[in-house]
Amino acid sequence: MKRSATFPRGGIHPKEEKHLTKNLPVEVMPLPARVSLFLKQHIGEPCGFAVKKKQLPPINEEFLFTARHPGAIYQLLVNKKERVSEGELIGSIGKKLGANLHASVDGTVEGVMDVPHPVEGKAPAIVLATDPEAKPAVYSSIDWTRLSREELVAKITNAGIVGLGGAGFPTHAKVAIKPDVKMETLILNGAECEPYLTCDHRIMVEHGDEVVEGAMILLTVLGIDSCVIGVEDNKPDAVQALKTAISQNSSSLGFKITVQPLRVKYPQGSAKQLIQSITGKQVPEFGRSLDVGVIVQNVGTTRAVYQAVVLGKPLYEKTITISGRGIGRPANLQVKIGTSLTDIVNYLGGVKPNLARVVVGGPMMGAAVSSLDIPITKTTSGVIFLARDEIDTRDYGPCIRCGFCLDACPMGVEPNMIGLYLEAGRWNETEQFGMNACIECGSCAFVCPAKRPLVQFVKLAKLKHRFAQRESKKKQP
Ligand code: SF4
Ligand code: SF4
Known part of the structure; x- marks a missing residue:
């Protein structure tokens, strides 16, 4: 096994707490009665062609539903009470920076409502009532190697994929590299350095073949052949699963895909640290990874690329970790995007009496929330239910200049x-x-x-x- 790499400056070692869920296979959560799909779950413009009221162009009859929100009007692709199918396009971004939005269930449009949001307080979302008789959508695979680069990018664009590691940058825009940029390496981020979170770990263990195939698709789009998958060395089973998938998949197409174990150190999964750990190169302070010839994608995003291109499946489901000592049963779940925390809590046996804080995301970079009506978004990696003994409630004091x-x-x-x-x-x-x-x-x-x-x-x-x-x-x- 290769020596574990790491970044040279700083970093910490918080208690990992991954043992709560790391060996739990991903389970598919039953359909919720209702899903709430935010119009904006990504960097860029909200879905639905948002414009200032004054600039409103003549109403296009194709856009049937108009929802009003302070300062803007959203023209959406669906009408109130309209029936939609799982995977159907319900919010389009057009030519702006953003990501398409798809129905995550078969159901009926209840409307566009202001729904509790983990960061923004409330935000507009399309609310769908689920058809309880709905059957899961069926997808069959195609041979993607026959597709042109433009066709591959179109499939990624149509599927509404964004960076699932947290930032939510639209993937089709990230891979649209200008011809004068010298690209060398695709890095897949499988570090998952946040305590408690294990969803990427499970994706690598259970779907390593799809991650590797997704990497080959991305390499083809980028026009390069070198990919390194960085995985913290507390996930030896993930490293092994990826190596097996590489040996079975990639060699025939001539790609150079390798796995680089990384030392367990937070924030190993931050793009700048990951790039330095793997390539030794430092991204300039105001620069981007492209400045050092690298592009970074999360392993979950890469699997979503596989699903979009090979299966034609848009991004409307998410693998997340539900953990902490304040939840009845910790788990790794596959949920429909838009599922509320309340539905998840009910499915996992409720919260414990000692629950003290709910954090959406990991405990280091996540946001504490006060409502369980918040829905899962494309960028939610997990929800941590922290018990009283897992948090520090002391007030802060003056700096003692310890350094x-x-x-x-x-x-x-x-x-x-x-x-x-x-x-x-x-x-x-x-x-x-x-x-x-x-x-x-x-x-x-x-x-x-x-x-x-x-x-x-x-x-x-x-x-x-x-x-x-x-x-x-x-x-x-
Ligand atoms: S939050 Fe900012 S200042 Fe604090 S350790 Fe991280 S990079 Fe440094
Ligand atoms: S007490 Fe002051 S110097 Fe010490 S860690 Fe806190 S802010 Fe930094």
Whole structure:
């Protein structure tokens, strides 16, 4: 086995807690009675051709449903009370940056409603009532090697695939590389360094062949032959499953796909750290992975590419981890996108009396939520139900200048100084401490003995800078 690689600067070792779910095969959750599909589950514009009211073009009869939301009008592809089928296109992005939206169940459109959102409070979503008699959609496979690059990209675009690791960047836009960019390597992110989460682990173990085939499709689209799959070395069964799939699949088509074990260290799965661990190359502070000839895709996204191209199946289901000591039964689940946390909790035996916090995403970078009406989105990797003994509720105190946060930061940021300057009202001087390089990984806050909310400090400083820049642009003649 290859030596495990890692990134050189910073990083931490939080308790993994993956044993709660890592050996649990993915189970298919029964259909929920209702799903809520947000119009925006990705970077870019919401589905449905959002325009300012003043700019509304003549209504196109093809778009039958118009939902009003502050400042914008969404013209959607479905009408109220209309019947839709699993996998049917219900929200189109047209030529803008974004991702198509598909019905995740057979059912009836109840309407477009404001639904609780994990980050934005509430956001507009198409709500579908599920047909209880619905049968799962059936897909048959095709030989993708006969398709042209343009046909492969069209299938990825139509399927509404976005980065499933969390960022939600539309995949078809990510692989549309300009001809003058020198691409060398596709890196698949199978690090899954967030504590508790094991959904990518299970995807690699149970569907390693589909991940490898998805990688071959992406390599064909990118016009390169080299792919490295990075997997933290606490998942030896995933490494083995991928190696087996590679030996069975890739050699005949001449691709160079390898698996690189990675040392267990958070944030190993952050794109910049992953690239440095695997290639030794450092992405510039304001640069992108393309600047060092690399493109990174999550293993779940890569499997979704396989499903879109080979099976013609759009992205409307998601493998997620439900874990923590506050849930009745931890599990890895395949759920319909739009399923509410309430339905998931009921399926897994309810919450425990000692439940203290619900976090959507991993505990390091996820968002604490106060409502179980929140639906699963394309980018939800898991939901963690933390019991009282799994969280630290102490108040934060003054900085004791221990420097632990500086040692933990993988980006060389000085979050201690950003916090102190912010508290002193000097947020406009925080750029000098590396504010823009911060990847918001939370390593600094994790090690801080004073429990200072360092990520929030950095986020607030960034926000204030952005706001000030916008205001000064407005004042320019
Ligand atoms: S959140 Fe930002 S400042 Fe804190 S450790 Fe991560 S990169 Fe560094
Ligand atoms: S770890 Fe906390 S207490 Fe220590 S220097 Fe950083 S901010 Fe200050």
